[in-house]
Amino acid sequence: MTDPIVEDYWEYAPSGQIIAHPDGRMIRVNATLLRWLGYEPNTLCGKQFTELLTVGGRILYDTHFGPLLNMGGDLNGVTVDILTADGTRLPMFLTANVKNGADEKPELLRISVVDAADRRAYEADLLQARQQAEKEQARVRAFAETLRRTLLPPVLSPPTGLEAADHYHTASTDDVGGDFYDLFPLSRATWGFFLGDVSGKGVDAAVVTWLTRYTLRAAAVFDDDPVEVLHNLNTVLSQELGGELNRFCTVIYGKLTPCDNGFEVQLASGGHPPPLLLYADGSAFYADTIGGQAVGMTNEPHFVSSQFVLSPGDTLVLYTDGLTEASTGVGRERYDDEGALLRFAKANSPTSASAIVDAVSNLLEGLGAGVEDDTAVLAFGVPRTG
Amino acid sequence: MDVSARHNINVVGTEDGPTILLAHGFGCDQNLWRHVVDELRSEFRLVLIDLVGSGSADPGAWDESKYSSLAGYATDILEILEELDLRDVVFVGHSVSAMIGALATIRDPSRFAKLVLLTPSPCYIDDDGYRGGFSKADIDELLESLEQNYLGWSQAMAPVIMGTPDRPELQDDLAATFCRTDPACARVFARTTFLSDNRADLSHVSLPSLVIECAQDAIAPREVGAYVHAHIPDSRKITLDATGHCPHVSAPAATAAAIAAFAYSA
Numbered sequence: 001m002t003d004p005i006v007e008d009y010w011e012y013a014p015s016g017q018i019i020a021h022p023d024g025r026m027i028r029v030n031a032t033l034l035r036w037l038g039y040e041p042n043t044l045c046g047k048q049f050t051e052l053l054t055v056g057g058r059i060l061y062d063t064h065f066g067p068l069l070n071m072g073g074d075l076n077g078v079t080v081d082i083l084t085a086d087g088t089r090l091p092m093f094l095t096a097n098v099k100n101g102a103d104e105k106p107e108l109l110r111i112s113v114v115d116a117a118d119r120r121a122y123e124a125d126l127l128q129a130r131q132q133a134e135k136e137q138a139r140v141r142a143f144a145e146t147l148r149r150t151l152l153p154p155v156l157s158p159p160t161g162l163e164a165a166d167h168y169h170t171a172s173t174d175d176v177g178g179d180f181y182d183l184f185p186l187s188r189a190t191w192g193f194f195l196g197d198v199s200g201k202g203v204d205a206a207v208v209t210w211l212t213r214y215t216l217r218a219a220a221v222f223d224d225d226p227v228e229v230l231h232n233l234n235t236v237l238s239q240e241l242g243g244e245l246n247r248f249c250t251v252i253y254g255k256l257t258p259c260d261n262g263f264e265v266q267l268a269s270g271g272h273p274p275p276l277l278l279y280a281d282g283s284a285f286y287a288d289t290i291g292g293q294a295v296g297m298t299n300e301p302h303f304v305s306s307q308f309v310l311s312p313g314d315t316l317v318l319y320t321d322g323l324t325e326a327s328t329g330v331g332r333e334r335y336d337d338e339g340a341l342l343r344f345a346k347a348n349s350p351t352s353a354s355a356i357v358d359a360v361s362n363l364l365e366g367l368g369a370g371v372e373d374d375t376a377v378l379a380f381g382v383p384r385t386g
Numbered sequence: 387m388d389v390s391a392r393h394n395i396n397v398v399g400t401e402d403g404p405t406i407l408l409a410h411g412f413g414c415d416q417n418l419w420r421h422v423v424d425e426l427r428s429e430f431r432l433v434l435i436d437l438v439g440s441g442s443a444d445p446g447a448w449d450e451s452k453y454s455s456l457a458g459y460a461t462d463i464l465e466i467l468e469e470l471d472l473r474d475v476v477f478v479g480h481s482v483s484a485m486i487g488a489l490a491t492i493r494d495p496s497r498f499a500k501l502v503l504l505t506p507s508p509c510y511i512d513d514d515g516y517r518g519g520f521s522k523a524d525i526d527e528l529l530e531s532l533e534q535n536y537l538g539w540s541q542a543m544a545p546v547i548m549g550t551p552d553r554p555e556l557q558d559d560l561a562a563t564f565c566r567t568d569p570a571c572a573r574v575f576a577r578t579t580f581l582s583d584n585r586a587d588l589s590h591v592s593l594p595s596l597v598i599e600c601a602q603d604a605i606a607p608r609e610v611g612a613y614v615h616a617h618i619p620d621s622r623k624i625t626l627d628a629t630g631h632c633p634h635v636s637a638p639a640a641t642a643a644a645i646a647a648f649a650y651s652a
Contacts, residue, residue, distance in 0.1 A: 023602075023636065048629075050604060055524040056531035059580075062605050062631040063413030063481070063518065070635045081531070115399035311489060 005187040016113040022070070024049045024105035033113065038085040041045055049111065052221045053082070054081045054089060065094070073098045080115060081119065091120040113226045114123060119329060141174045151180045151209050152376075158183060159191050162256065162263055162310075163383055165357035169364045169375040171322065177374025178205035178249070179320045180213050184220075189257060192220040195318040195378045196251030197271060199294075204247075211240055212249050212295075226253050226268035234270070237296035248296035252289065252318055262382040270295040270303050276345045278356065280313025280384070284345035287316070315351050315381035322375030323360065335367060353381035388548025389469040393435040393462065394442040399427035399472075404499075404649055405472055407433040409463070411578040413632075415441025418480070421638030426646060433472065433512055437483070438462060441569035449573055456482070460489035467497040476649045478502040478559050480577040480634060481606070485587075487616075488598075492590045501595040502645055505631050506614050507606040509583040516585070519607050525580045532569065588617035595621040596648040598633065598641065605631040622648075 010017060016033030020026045037052070048057045050066075057080040069075040072084070075096040081089040093116035101107035148170065158164035164183055171177060178198030186192045194216050198208045212233065219232035230253055233256045241247045250272035257264045267275070267287060271294035274286040292304040310316055324336035347357050360377045389395065396416065408419045418435040423432055436443040439453055452458035463486060467475060475498050484506030491498045493546065502588045510518045511525065538607035567575075597609030608625070615623040624644045628637035 025629075048602075048604075054527055054531070055520065056528035058604055059528045060604075063411070066630060067414055067418055067632045067635045070632075073418070079531075163513050 008042040010319055014114075016092075018049060018109075018111040018112060018113075020109040022109060024066070024109070027108070029068070032278060034100050036084070036090065036115075037082065042282040046340055049109075052082050054083060057081055069096055069109065073100070073106075079116065079123070080113075086328050093119065109261075122354075137174060144174055144176050147176050147203075147206050149214060150204065150228055151176075153182050156183050158237045158380065159185070159189075159256065159258065159263075161258060162380065163353040163381045164193075165353040165379050167357045167361045167364075167375075167377045169322065169361070169371060171371055171374050171376075172201075175201050176203065177207045177322070178203050178209050179322065179374045179376035180209050181318070181323045181376050182213065182217070183378070183380075184217065186220060188254065191256045192217075192253070193256065193378070193380075194220075195320065195376055196249050196270075196295075197320040198249040199247060199375075200334070201374070202272040203363060208241065208247060208249065208296075212237065212251070215268050216251070220253070220255075226255060227303050227305050229253050230268050230270050234295045234299075234301050238299060239375060241296055248294040248319075250294045256310075256380065259309060262309055262314065263380075264309050266309065266379075267306045268303050269306075270301065271326060273319065275319075275357075276341070278310070278345055278349035278351050280311060280318065280350050282346075282349050284342065284349040285294045286342065310380065310382050311381045315349075315353055317345070317356055317360070317377065317379045319360065319378075320374070320376045322371055322373035323364065323377070325373065326364070326375075327370040327372060328367070329370055335370070351381070351385065353379040356381075388467050389462075392438065392444045392447045393466060394444075395466065395470070396434040396477075397431065398423060398434065399430050399432040401431055404428040404476065405431045405433060405474060406476045406478055406645065406649060407435065407463075407466070408436055408471065409477070409479045409483035409487060410437065410440065411479070411483045413481070414574055415443075417441070418632065418635055422634045422642045422645070425639055425642030429646065431648070433466075433470070433475075435466060437486075437575075439575050440567055444570065448568075448571055450570075452572075453574055454578055456486050456489055456578060456584065459486040459578075460493060463487065463490040464494055464497075465497065473497050474499040476500045476502060476645070478504060478645055480504040481506070481631065482582075485582065485584045488587060488591050488595075489584065491585060491593050495592055498593055500565075500589065500648065501593045502598065502648060503595060503614060503618075504598045504634065504641070505600060505603055505606040506597060507610045508585045508588055508614060508617075510580045510605075511583070513583075516613070517609055518606075519605065520580070525577075528580060529573060529576055533612060534572055547622070585613075586616070588614060589619065591618045591621075593620070594651075596644070597623040598632060598644050599623065599625050600628040600633050600637075601625055602629040603631050 001304040011031040017027045017030040018026055024042045026044050026049050050061050065075055065078055078094050080092055080093045080094050086190055092113045094113050096109055096111040156164040156166055178201055181195035183193040198205045215233050215236045219229045223229045250268045252272045254265055254267040267289055269289035269292045271292050275288045277287055278284045288306045289304050293301040326335040328335055357377055357379050364371050410416055410418055414435045438447045477487040477498055484503035487501055491501055511519045512518050597611055597615045615621050626633050626637055626640050630636050633641045
């Protein structure tokens with residue numbers, strides 16, 4: 001550099017300047033940077049540029065910034081701490097590019113550093129805000145998870161001679177869906193069960209789910225007739241919700257009683273998708289509970305009932321509409337638009353409670369993000385004897 | 387499971403040549419191999435992968451607990467070999483991937499022919515009678531530096547590479563994701579990389595192995611290279627006249643020559 005103005009600019013520019021070999025050995029360092037760092041002229045020549053960095057910065061440079069610079073020819077605005085002669089850290093902002101030789105190979109590195117104290121403080125604030133947000137999100141998730149758990153039985157304890165299996169698919173980790181189910185003894189011989197779905201999600205839905213769940217448990221003890229149990233629930237929900245718009249639930253309540261050839265099942269349905277029956281002979285049908293109104297919508301709802309026997313090898317599957325309404329990814333098509341669920345049931349029949357729940361759980365996995373709502377699955381089967 | 391998508395697998399080079407799998411280390415992705423690929427492609431079939439959490443690997447495959455140990459990455463390597471039905475593979479792992487490869491060969495050597503450890507370190511932290519080069523405090527500081535580049539990672543690093551008017555040949559191939567890493571993944575990967583201690587595993591490596599080290603490497607110093615060589619039974623060692631931790635970037639011809647000679651060696 002012969003031009004004194006250019007020479008002056010090189011030495012006293014408002015930024016630190018370094019010229020280095022491609023391997024990082026410094027060839028020239030300008031006066032500004034030497035002054036910032038407290039080094040005498042020429043003391044840095046021949047040393048590795050990365051020796052000016054903290055250990056963490058050196059590792060990042062060797063694993064990320066250096067290769068980036070080498071491969072891309074350019075490095076823009078990375079954050080490093082540079083060490084002064086007395087070991088003080090200076091927050092800096094590093095920008096660099098590569099001078100290529102005639103053979104297209106890197107010949108020199110041109111490195112500029114500027115003070116980044118203010119920006120770093122700002123970045124630290126942003127980082128803290130992000131960490132805070134992540135922490136809050138984790139808290140919300142933990143809260144949702146706890147709430148969700150209180151709405152489901154911790155373990156299913158079926159009567160002797162019956163196999164039960166369940167699966168709960170969570171569509172969103174930071175929200176609570178309105179699906180619920182349970183299986184519980186009513187008397188020495190008889191067991192009650194239910195599975196349902198409260199409209200909406202979030203805390204409001206969870207409140208209704210909670211109310212529904214405990215009302216059903218209590219009503220089940222009072223009334224023998226499943227349809228009456230649902231009417232009881234309807235009365236409570238109507239009073240509690242006071243006709244709140246769009247706040248209702250669909251539910252199936254039923255009783256299981258051992259009989260000579262397995263279990264007798266009595267069902268009542270309030271507007272819930274019909275359960276599937278997968279018989280020992282390999283056939284599969286919907287249980288006859290189609291129709292009926294959702295619970296909590298009107299004062300005089302119509303519920304439907306059905307009664308059948310689960311013999312050895314037969315399996316009953318209850319589910320919520322998170323499955324049937326899952327998006328297949330093909331236009332606006334939903335999984336069960338064309339009867340896919342019944343075909344799925346037929347393909348899997350005969351089965352057992354745990355096998356069909358596994359199969360449904362795989363099916364949900366396969367639908368992936370298409371499952372937009374929580375989905376509950378509950379299955380009962382009478383194992384084949386012998 | 388589609389491992390090709392999971393690891394953004396690219397197979398290049400000579401279809402009927404010997405198979406070399408190139409696995410990148412902590413930092414960037416398979417693009418760092420490009421100069422080495424140019425050197426080897428006329429003779430070898432080259433399988434390039436991105437580790438989960440890096441480059442263009444499927445973000446959906448990220449699993450913090452799985453990738454909190456090198457064993458999780460080693461599982462992926464074995465699945466790649468199985469799924470692509472690769473045999474007699476010369477596995478080349480840079481940096482932490484050298485150890486990932488070593489663990490994979492220990493668990494199931496059947497599909498591997500040889501192992502190349504490029505600037506490996508079985509343990510970065512100093513211990514009684516062992517000098518890895520770093521203290522625990524150094525590694526904590528690295529994690530802090532990563533945090534400080536939080537914004538830089540997501541904004542400054544990737545776009546820079548795309549616009550390189552003076553090196554237009556890079557523009558076509560380098561995806562927008564080059565060297566872009568989700569900070570959350572990078573943090574876990576950094577911790578897994580620098581806090582793992584695999585010294586005891588080295589003696590279980592049964593394959594012929596080659597240690598390639600650089601004359602000057604602040605991350606994997608010479609004595610660490612010597613340690614790896616001394617503890618892998620059937621190993622040899624080459625020291626490249628290169629500086630830094632990425633000889634495949636800074637000295638690609640010499641790196642490729644060492645890999646090729648070893649791949650062909652009896």
